[in-house]
Amino acid sequence: MEYRVASNEYKGFRAIKWLRALSLMSLFSILISQTGCSVYSFTGASISPEVKSVSIDFFPSFAPLAPANMPQAFTEALRDLFVSRTNLDLLTKNGDIQFEGYISGYQTRPVAIQGNETAAKNRLTVNVNVTYTDMKDEAKSFEKTFSRFADFDANQNLIDVQDGLIEEINEQLILDIFNEAVVNW
DSSP, X not given: OHHHHHHHHHHHHHHHHHHHHHHHHHHHHHHHHTXXXXXXXXXXXXXXXXXXXXXXXXXXXXXXXXXXXXXXXXXXXXXHHHHHHSOOEEESSOOSEEEEEEEEEEEEEEEEEOTXXXXXEEEEEEEEEEEEEESSOGGGOEXXXXXXXXXXXXXXXXXXXXXXXXXXXXXXXXXXXXXHHXXXX
């Protein structure tokens, strides 16, 4: 008698496993059918299948205090991100999606004032104006200013830490631009 109970429990367990597998397959097929006309990648980019190329113009600096190598570093970092995270062809001009803009701000200011009214930290802030044009869907185009910062100890000289701070800020800025342009959560 105990054997039959165990057997019935086993059949019930198999039925539950089968139903779970069936519901997971159904859910998966619904998700696949709901993706519509966009192409999704594991990086989060959701790009229309009509979009085959991207062009990213050089981003000059109009910020008086920005180092001379910052425009090149920023532009190359943005290009590298699109090459590594999408299947789009990088063109010099006339891509299906286009980026242009300029570095509009580069400034330091004290933050974290201590009791003796001296700064414990300084903040480097970079602003970048971006014009994004989607030639296949004009509604997705935008013009926006992106801003990011990084803090450093007040006892450090900006010149000594500048390269590392710029790299950190550039990473944040290009991710913000990438997410704004092609990640449609």
